[in-house]
Amino acid sequence: KQEVTQIPAALSVPEGENLVLNCSFTDSAIYNLQWFRQDPGKGLTSLLLIQSSQREQTSGRLNASLDKSSGRSTLYIAASQPGDSATYLCAVRGPSNTGKLIFGQGTTLQVKP
Amino acid sequence: SAVISQKPSRDICQRGTSLTIQCQVDSQVTMMFWYRQQPGQSLTLIATANQGSEATYESGFVIDKFPISRPNLTFSTLTVSNMSPEDSSIYLCSARVTSGQSTDTQYFGPGTRLTVL
Numbered sequence: 001k002q003e004v005t006q007i008p009a010a011l012s013v014p015e016g017e018n019l020v021l022n023c024s025f026t027d028s029a030i031y032n033l034q035w036f037r038q039d040p041g042k043g044l045t046s047l048l049l050i051q052s053s054q055r056e057q058t059s060g061r062l063n064a065s066l067d068k069s070s071g072r073s074t075l076y077i078a079a080s081q082p083g084d085s086a087t088y089l090c091a092v093r094g095p096s097n098t099g100k101l102i103f104g105q106g107t108t109l110q111v112k113p
Numbered sequence: 114s115a116v117i118s119q120k121p122s123r124d125i126c127q128r129g130t131s132l133t134i135q136c137q138v139d140s141q142v143t144m145m146f147w148y149r150q151q152p153g154q155s156l157t158l159i160a161t162a163n164q165g166s167e168a169t170y171e172s173g174f175v176i177d178k179f180p181i182s183r184p185n186l187t188f189s190t191l192t193v194s195n196m197s198p199e200d201s202s203i204y205l206c207s208a209r210v211t212s213g214q215s216t217d218t219q220y221f222g223p224g225t226r227l228t229v230l
Contacts, residue, residue, distance in 0.1 A: 032217055043205055044221035101219060103155045
């Protein structure tokens with residue numbers, strides 16, 4: 001049974017700092033991995049999708065990497081801003097494209113001005 | 114991409130009543146899903162809404178409690194029946210894009226925040 005873990009559960013950083021959020025999964029047979037952002041009381045916003053054959057994806061200040069063999073993904077946020085404050089969720093789909101998304105518990109990020 | 118809207122955005126309901134949540138996607142999608150997010154928790158899949166056939170429910174969720182309709186490729190409803198305070202959660206509609214530049218990306222609606230008294 002696939003399990004997804006995100007560490008740390010919460011993180012507080014000063015504005016401008018570069019930071020890394022971690023996601024690990026127990027079964028390396030994944031189809032893809034997706035990072036989401038959730039603002040309090042809101043739905044999820046898709047940030048990046050990495051297919052199992054890819055190593056990383058970039059969008060603006062965000063860079064997500066995937067190491068399938070070790071069961072890890074990281075989300076790198078450059079030059080953090082107070083507007084980045086939110087909960088970041090990692091989810092994996094597998095083993096095939098018909099698999100359901102399995103979510104981690106999320107990392108709640110606070111960026112202080 | 115897909116833009117998903119939900120109605121209502123929030124509701125406060127009495128125990129024993131039912132609430133139907135509507136989900137509209139701005140494009141035709143093959144796969145739609147309903148999730149529940151209990152306070153302080155991550156997302157749990159309730160069911161896959163299948164167009165033209167009965168929904169596929171995950172373990173722990175049953176059709177009598179969470180009936181789902183999917184009349185076409187852009188719309189679905191989830192009903193939370195005979196509600197109890199334990200049903201207080203955010204309910205999220207989701208759709209997976211299976212063609213174009215955003216293939217395989219799953220999108221979510223803004224959620225419906227339900228409080229049962």
